[in-house]
Amino acid sequence: MDLSWVTVPTPLPSGPMRFGVTARGVASASYTGSYPGAAGPECTDPRRVELVRARVGEYFAGVRRELELPIDWSLAGGPHLVVLRCLLATVGWGRTVTYGELAARSGVFTDPSEPGVPARTVGQMMGANPLPLLVPCHRVVAADGLGGFGGAWHGVETKRWLLTLEGVLPPTLDWSGPTEAG
Known part of the structure; x- marks a missing residue:
């Protein structure tokens, strides 16, 4: 799986979140960056980065109730x-x-x-x-x-x-x- 990461600032006590993205969607998320592999490469696809940051930012602003991000379910079975x-x-x-x-x-x-x-x-x-x-x-x-x-x-x-x-x-x-x- 080709996984790269998007870091999003949050107001949470845990600090920023990390989202692992693939060509199919978000495959992983971490409140602390502690998920195995969360230290991998940063995502360089500006569309993916903007989509994740915008939707997560809107959720934490209380504007969005559902993230409606594409999900890559490959890490669960x-x-x-x-x-x-x-x-x-x-x-x-x-x-x-x-x-x-x-x-x-x-x-x-x-x-x-x-x-x-x-x-x-x-x-x-x-x-x-x-x-x-x-x-x-x-x-x-x-x-x-x-x-x-x-x-x-x-x-x-x-x-x-x-x-x-x-x-x-x-x-x-x-x-x-x-x-x-x-």
């Missing part, structure tokens, strides 16, 4: 791909779904013999999502709260910021996002 596609198709802006609800909705998990296993598996799948923000894993929450969001110090704060932008959570006094989303 099998049940993981089914769950990611289900998330993208069924959980839009300003909505959330629990890990367990997404497990049931996806149709991937058919053995109910071990309660909680599908929800935990979906949590692991969200942690391995190669396309965060494009495939909005921040909208997947625990039955009893926000749940996790990456292992870095800024993980849950990044999730909280995104859900505040989308109106799921009320802004706090230190909110650094748009004053009025959408």
Whole structure:
């Protein structure tokens, strides 16, 4: 896969995002640049760079609710791909779904013999999502709260910021996002 990278400044606690693009679309995204290969070559195609920067910038400005970027799904497969596609198709802006609800909705998990296993598996799948923000894993929450969001110090704060932008959570006094989303 011929992958090159577009760096986009964001207001997130994690800082700028990196998007791995191919001729087919965005194949990878990272909140921290820590995705394997995220240190690869910068994209030199001005159309791809402008499209990614414009759409992501509009999302963070609260103007765009869906990124509508072409997606290259080559870094996901099998049940993981089914769950990611289900998330993208069924959980839009300003909505959330629990890990367990997404497990049931996806149709991937058919053995109910071990309660909680599908929800935990979906949590692991969200942690391995190669396309965060494009495939909005921040909208997947625990039955009893926000749940996790990456292992870095800024993980849950990044999730909280995104859900505040989308109106799921009320802004706090230190909110650094748009004053009025959408």
